Structure formats: C-alpha cells, structure tokens
Amino acid sequence: MQYEGVLKKMQTELGSPIQYYLVFESDFLNINQVLDKELSIDFLKHQCLNCGNDRPIFRQGFCKSCFFEIPSAGDWIMRPELSTAHLDQEDRDLAYEKRVQLQPHIVYLANSSNVKVGVTRKTQVPTRWIDQGAHEAIEIVEVPNRYLAGITEVALKDHVGDKTNWRKMLTNNVDDENLVAWRNKLKQYIPEEASQYFIENNDETHLQFPVLQYPEKVKSLNLDKTPNYKGILKGIKGQYLIFEDNTVFNVRSNEGYYVGLTVTG
Structure with missing residues (x-):
C-alpha cells in the first residue's frame, strides 16, 4: 500500500487501545493496522501548512514568513x-x-x-x-x-x-x-x-496506547538528515511512531513535510 501527502499531526480516537490516523488530502491511513509491518517514509518536499509553498519549515508546520504573520502561530x-x-x-x-x-x-x-x-x-x-x-x-x-x-x-x-x-x-x-x-x-x-x-x-x-514493543534507547528520525527510512512499526505513543530498531519519528514535529509512505508485510 502506498500513500502520499503532507504530514499533519495524527488524528486520534479514544479506545482501548487508542486509534491513530494519518489523514492526507485524498486518503487516510489507520496507523494501528501497520503495527508489525514494514513502513517506508520518503521525504519528497516541504509544503507549508498555511501558504502551501515548498519552503523550509520553520515551526509548527509553517514556513518562516507565515509563522510570524498568521494568527494561529501567535x-x-x-x-x-x-x-x-x-x-x-x-x-x-x-x-x-x-x-x-x-x-x-x-x-x-x-x-x-x-x-x-x-x-x-x-x-x-x-x-x-x-x-x-x-x-x-x-x-x-x-x-x-x-x-x-x-x-x-x-x-x-x-x-x-x-x-x-x-x-x-x-x-x-x-x-x-x-x-x-x-x-x-x-x-x-x-x-x-x-x-x-x-x-x-x-x-x-x-489511556492505553497501541505499543507492542517499547524502545530501550531511543534515536530520533530526522528527515532532513535521513530522507529515506524503512523499519518495522512496533508502536504509537503521543505523536510518535516507534520502530523495532529503536528509531522514533515525531509526526507532529514534521508537520509540513510532504512524504511518500509504503506499507509492506
């Protein structure tokens, strides 16, 4: 399964465990269904959540000019x-x-x-x-x-x-x-x-989070440094994806990054 779009914080639904969704412009993915499967994340470009332009993300998913102008970033x-x-x-x-x-x-x-x-x-x-x-x-x-x-x-x-x-x-x-x-x-x-x-x-x-395996020592995935990553998804907690190799990916801190996702397994 392949998905593509700009990252925004995962939407959630209270349950036992909590259900997580990545919502794109024309598609969505229930992340809970990816547990124990291989997930590839490929960074393609930036897309400011306000102006939509391909500019480096400054904070909160916005480019620098939007961040200092729009009311939702006051x-x-x-x-x-x-x-x-x-x-x-x-x-x-x-x-x-x-x-x-x-x-x-x-x-x-x-x-x-x-x-x-x-x-x-x-x-x-x-x-x-x-x-x-x-x-x-x-x-x-x-x-x-x-x-x-x-x-x-x-x-x-x-x-x-x-x-x-x-x-x-x-x-x-x-x-x-x-x-x-x-x-x-x-x-x-x-x-x-x-x-x-x-x-x-x-x-x-x-609150009960969908985690099969917690990392022993976390290492954070930075898409600017590692634009292509692949790993077995083992859990979701907060706004983080947790992988088998102890890599964690903070979806919210990567808002405004346009990615391709591939699920296999």
Missing part, C-alpha cells in the same frame, strides 16, 4: 497567559483570537514521563493528553477563557513540572501517580481570579 498559543482577546486587544487577528481564546479552557495534570501541568481548550480533551503520551490525566480547573487558564498554569508551574521528558515517555519508564491527591495539593496555589473554577470531584482518565 505567542499566546504557546504562552496562554499572553492572551488578550478578553480585553478586546488584538495580537494579529482579533476575530480569530476571540474565537479561540474566549471559549472554555482546561488546566490539567498529565503523567507521561512525570506529573506536569498544562492548558488546552475543553474541546481538546482528551486529544491533548493523547498527543502528549500521557497514560493518566485529570482536570484541575475549567475557566471561560485562555487567559485565566494561562495565569493558572504559570502559578502552578512553581510547584509542579510543565515539560514532558519525551525519551522517558517513549521508553515507558514511568510511574503511576495519584493525580487526585496532586490536584488537591495544588488547589491552594490557584490564582484568586480562577479559584472559583476549581473542579472538586472528578477522577483520573487512563
């Missing part, structure tokens, strides 16, 4: 505390920013390599947790806009991590944590503006 995406739509203040496109920022957001705890705090739109639960490779997660606060979620995350980062150790996550060298206890312990550090939105009674969500 600084508030990565730093929610910089959101200003609730003040009617524009960053790049106020209509877009209001549409994204002025909707319910969740501050959560996720355990992928360690317990970390994060922010996502409510509509992205549990997708955000899946993308991070978290095997357990819990909501702490549900607020009406991105700014309140951002300042809550900043306050909690003094008391819990905010980064995932992706190598540890991929080797599955992780411990189970009592996230309900973590949530209750962190309650006292929530800013006053967001304290009324604390979620008192909820349980952890547990």
